[in-house]
Amino acid sequence: MNPGPKPPAPADLQAIGWPLADDGLPSEPAWREALILRPHARPARVVEQHRSGYIVADAPDHNFPVESLPEWQRPATYRKGGSAPEERPAVGDWVLIEGNSEKHAKIVELLPRRTAIKRAAAGEHYKQQLIAANVDTVFVVCGLDADFNVRRIERYLLLVRTGGAEPVVVLTKSDIADTDSAVAISVLELAAHDIAVRAVNAKDPDSVAALHPWLQPGHTAVLVGSSGAGKSTLTNTLLGIEKMKTAGVRESDSRGRHTTTYRALIPLPTGGCMIDTPGMRELKPTGEEDVAENFSDIEALAEQCRFRDCKHQKEPGCAVRAAIEAGQLDPQRFANFLKLSDEVASAANKAANRRAQKADDKVQVKSLNKRLDDKYGRH
Structure with a gap:
């Protein structure tokens, strides 16, 4: 045998x-x-x-x-x-x-699955798209160039934390960056919210070694970020060979072209594994995200408002508006909090309608089968 x-x-x-x-x-x-x-x-x-x-x-x-x-x-x-x-x-x-x-x-x-990184798929109907499974760390990659966008990073962090993996913000192109004060402040704010931030030159092995603690044997990381952020370059440097195809970015806005066309898991010399993904510009919440957890500073301020149902608009005694006026809270961060809260609520509503429709479909099929059994004497 x-x-x-x-x-x-x-x-x-x-x-x-x-x-x-x-x-x-x-x-x-x-x-x-x-x-x-x-x-x-x-x-x-x-x-x-x-x-x-x-x-x-x-x-x-x-x-x-x-x-x-x-x-x-x-x-x-x-x-x-x-x-x-x-x-x-x-x-x-x-x-x-x-x-x-x-x-x-x-x-x-x-x-x-131990962890799962998901987003809502494009289209009117509610569907989920799995980005990667069983990852320990998600490297949110963003270039320190014209494409730097802290609001986009916040959106990534919202999706990553929901999936159960540890987020690490990787800022590439540190060798050519002309970092202004606004970018520097944004980076400091990310670090202040207990988010690990590493600035690297994706082409330099010594610089990229800063990511090795998250790439030890038995551990898996996934790279997410927009096209042109340097994900494939980062993968090549960690591998020590030119395995992944790379391309330059447009000078006008530092945006890249899609060079990675499918997700692939690659073992690394460090003993860990890396999943490289195509660039993503649209990141729609699934409705399962916890916005409060990702914006705990705003939630803490909201608890200090005079009214429990404060909308943080023109209500008297609003601690959130007071923090914005005092320069203690970035108004753009608050605006992103409101935007993401609305998107998550909308996605959750679509998900609930989908579950209700599936339940109704099952009831209809069961009812149809019963009528057929009664009519034709099936047992």
Whole structure:
């Protein structure tokens, strides 16, 4: 009897982000249980996701294609079955695979996610898009050039913290930056809100070494940021080779062109892993975000307002307006707080309507089946 493929070595799995406990087994209890329930399956990590399928790895430099379960290949409708996009495997996910050869390997189970970075997909209908799964750190990359935008960084931080990963703001192009006082103040404000900030020259290995503490064995980081921020350059420098395609930015506004066209997970010499992503300009909340947690300074001020339902407009005794007038709170930060609060509330409302519609669809299908049973005598 063919015993099947040899299970991957724990050290090889750790090199692609598998969190190990002292006993050599995964530190996640749910993952241990899944391995026990499927003794013939072995773990692998999704390193690339394409329309035609998935590429997984069970060791560094050992990538191969796999088949996925049929329900992940169909639209998520009650007529056709299938799962929603955010419920399907994505880059960074850990899966269990079976099969005696790489040509016939298939995914049989998606392991529970430790963390997940998501955004709302473009379009009128409520959908979520998974950016990366099972990451420990999210490097929010922004260039210290004309494209620097602290409000955009705040938006990234809102989405990142909701997913459970640690955010680190990485400011690239420190070698050519002519940082003005407004940018310097913004950077200081980020640091004051317990956000780790590192300014680096993405082309200099010694400078990029400042990120090594977040890239140790068993740890995974993902790069997010707009096109031209230097994500692929950063990845190449951490790798020590020119693996990712890079391009220059427009001189007029420092905006870049899309050079990374798909998400990919790459093992690093430090022992950690990096997920490079295409540039993102539109970052819509999913409705699951906690705005108060990300703007705790404004929430603390709001608690000092005279009226509990203060709208922070023209009400007497408003501590928020007083802080703005005294120069203690950036009015643009407050405006962004209001904007994001409205967007999150709107997204949450769309999500609730979607759940209600899905529940109504299930009731209708159940009612239709009952009528058919009654009419045709099905038992």
